[in-house]
Amino acid sequence: MKAVVMAGGEGTRLRPMTSSMPKPLLPVANRPIMEHVLRLLKRHGLSETVVTVQFLASLVKNYFGDGEELGMELTYANEEKPLGTAGSVKNAEEALKDDAFLVISGDALTDFDLTDLIEFHKEKGALVTVCLTRVPNPLEFGITIVDEEGKVERFLEKPTWGQVFSDTVNTGIYVMEPEVFDYVEADVPVDWSGDVFPQLMKEGKPIYGYVAEGYWEDVGTHESYVKAQADVLEGKVDVEIDGFEISPGVWVAEGADVHPDAVLRGPLYIGDYAKVEADVEMREHTVIGSNVVVKSGAFLHKTVVHDNVYIGQQSNLRGCVIGKNTDIMRASRIEDGAVIGDECLVGEESIIQGNVRVYPFKTIEAGAFVNTSVIWESRGQAHLFGARGVSGILNVEITPELAVRLAGAYATTLKKGSTVTTARDHSRGARALKRAVISALQASAIDVRDLENVPLPVARQQTARGSAGGIMVRTTPGVPDSVDIMFFDERGSDLSAGGQRKLDRVYARQ
Numbered sequence: 160m161k162a163v164v165m166a167g168g169e170g171t172r173l174r175p176m177t178s179s180m181p182k183p184l185l186p187v188a189n190r191p192i193m194e195h196v197l198r199l200l201k202r203h204g205l206s207e208t209v210v211t212v213q214f215l216a217s218l219v220k221n222y223f224g225d226g227e228e229l230g231m232e233l234t235y236a237n238e239e240k241p242l243g244t245a246g247s248v249k250n251a252e253e254a255l256k257d258d259a260f261l262v263i264s265g266d267a268l269t270d271f272d273l274t275d276l277i278e279f280h281k282e283k284g285a286l287v288t289v290c291l292t293r294v295p296n297p298l299e300f301g302i303t304i305v306d307e308e309g310k311v312e313r314f315l316e317k318p319t320w321g322q323v324f325s326d327t328v329n330t331g332i333y334v335m336e337p338e339v340f341d342y343v344e345a346d347v348p349v350d351w352s353g354d355v356f357p358q359l360m361k362e363g364k365p366i367y368g369y370v371a372e373g374y375w376e377d378v379g380t381h382e383s384y385v386k387a388q389a390d391v392l393e394g395k396v397d398v399e400i401d402g403f404e405i406s407p408g409v410w411v412a413e414g415a416d417v418h419p420d421a422v423l424r425g426p427l428y429i430g431d432y433a434k435v436e437a438d439v440e441m442r443e444h445t446v447i448g449s450n451v452v453v454k455s456g457a458f459l460h461k462t463v464v465h466d467n468v469y470i471g472q473q474s475n476l477r478g479c480v481i482g483k484n485t486d487i488m489r490a491s492r493i494e495d496g497a498v499i500g501d502e503c504l505v506g507e508e509s510i511i512q513g514n515v516r517v518y519p520f521k522t523i524e525a526g527a528f529v530n531t532s533v534i535w536e537s538r539g540q541a542h543l544f545g546a547r548g549v550s551g552i553l554n555v556e557i558t559p560e561l562a563v564r565l566a567g568a569y570a571t572t573l574k575k576g577s578t579v580t581t582a583r584d585h586s587r588g589a590r591a592l593k594r595a596v597i598s599a600l601q602a603s604a605i606d607v608r609d610l611e612n613v614p615l616p617v618a619r620q621q622t623a624r625g626s627a628g629g630i631m632v633r634t635t636p637g638v639p640d641s642v643d644i645m646f647f648d649e650r651g652s653d654l655s656a657g658g659q660r661k662l663d664r665v666y667a668r669q
Contacts (some may be wrong), residue, residue: 160205160258160259160277161209161255161261162207162252162261163211163248163255163261163262163263164196164197164200164209164211164265164636165262165265165537166211166265167216168214168266168452169267170214173185173378174454175482175500176384176500177181178519179501180215180218181212181215181219182378183265183266184222184631185384186446186448186466187378187391188398189412189446189448189449191222192268192387194229196267197223197229197231198229199270199271199273199398200231202352203274203277203628204274205431206226206231206234206579208638209234209236210265210428211236211238211240211247211248214238215317227391228613232507234254235249236254239555243350244331244349244352245349246344246345246346246349246547248343248435249340249349250345252337252340255280255340255566256336256340257337259334259335259337260334260335260337261273261277261333261334261335262332262334262335266329267376267378268378268396268398269330269373269376270398271290271292271330271371271372271375273332274663275369275371275410276290276332276369277334278370279367283309284367285334286335286364287333287334287335287336287339287366288333288366289332289356289367289368289369290331290333290368290369291327291328291330291369291370293326293327293370294370302327303327303329305327305367308367310367310368311356311360311367314357314360320567322349322633327368327510328350340504341357341641342355342399343562348460360612361626367505374396374397375387377567378445381498382482383464385461385478385480389443389461401419401431402429402431405421407425407472408427409425409427409555410425410428412429412432412449413431413432414432415430415432415435416431416432416614417433417435418436418437418439419428419438420437424442424493425443425444426444426449427442427523429447430449430466431450431453432525432615433450433452434451435447435453436453436454436530437457438511439456440458440459440461443460443461445459445461445464446462446464448467448468451468451470452469452470456472457472457473457474459477460476460477460478460479460496461477463480464476464481464485465481466483466484466663467483467484467488468481468487468545469618471486471490471491472490473510474488474489474492476491476493476642477495478496478513479499480497480498481668482498482499482500482502482503482504482510483501483502485500485501485503486503486504487505487506488504488525489507489508490507490513490540491505491506491508492509494511495504496513496514497514497515498516498518500517500518500520500551501664502519503519503521504521505522505523506522506524506526507526507606508526509528510527510528510529512530513537515531515532515533516534517533518532518534537665541658543666544618544659544663547645548645548653549644550644552594553640553658554588556604557641557644560595562592562599562632563599565596565599565666566595566600566630566668567615568665569630569664570605570632572665573605573627573628574604574627575604577605577606577626578606578607578608579600579606579628580609580610580618580621580626581607581629581630582595582607582621582629582630583632583633584612584633585612586633586634589632589633589634589642600630608621615631615633618631619647620651622649623651629646630644630645630652630653631644631647632644632645635664646658646662
């Protein structure tokens, strides 16, 4: 029997990890999820496999090649556009039309007994057998109801609690006969559970549900990705781990150099040719990739680190994910739920708050305090204020959202009911940002005196006539795509260094 591994998904919920890497290649215990899936197929004698690819397809092909290293025969079916779960398998029909075949997702971690599933399918004489499993919270998945014989009575995609009438959910693993292709239109997006199965049930075709025992985790979110690592280390899922278990639950791969004075509290995993220096403390559920350097005094707990990462002295990483080729400099702190993308630089003594996403190729400046995701900007800065107030590229670094937060922070430093004078230059960008500033000030119980389009000296002079402060938005002189947001005190002068620091602190605390 042949198998089909579906590896075309974009994994949008897992960004920024999947911004530059397809979801099936995300490492779990230092091996791509899809490699764990392929090894499971091989264990059950399914060595001839078709892989359906679409998003970043060349990376999947380059990594696995023809499957020779795994002792398998891999071929690829490339989708030009997303075709849905059924459409992508239809795209590989030529290779599958002669015999029953198994369909499995390339980004779900499982150790189900596929041999037993295939035998159940043959015994029942089914056209389609759906592999089901029991989960504590079925809201995220498609629920499936079966009768005593195992025949499917009903499918329900992503129900509400009021519709939850079963805890058996569809795992996206199927055994199918080739006749099922008659029900799938070519070259259009078609879904198994949404389009094909309801049609088969309407015609009374034999669809059975097999309730599997064992481990299954749909790695679709950051939480489930980190949980999958912990489950592998805890031995909850039957997969192969590369390396040697040097003490209970502490796995070290070939060529890794771990200093005897490093404190390792398993279960944890250290990848091949990684270097862990003295006085490093690693706690449970930490996974270190290949060629990672962890300098002395660093602390890691429930942290997943991809390949070729540098972690500086005294760094503190908790519950975060670090993308490949990233440098974490001395005394940085990265909090629970944060994700740093590939090829980033996190400057020394910077702090990245929980659940912040830093997208690939970004620089976080030394000493920066980052509490919102860094997506389009090229850097997370240590200080808001430069020589001309808060400056940056319009709609890239300086957005209406930033202007609202900044004006709200400024309002927090003033007494309620104070008056602030606002002004702008002639540019459309300044007009849009000034409106955002005014709305934030008024929402913060500040009266606004708006001068509209006036020169900078006029804005300063008018601010000094009875206002608690002023804000001027203008195009940066000589840089047409950049903008300055300037803050004045009650005399119309630039905000003092102390005033700037105070605003900086309030802004950072949100």
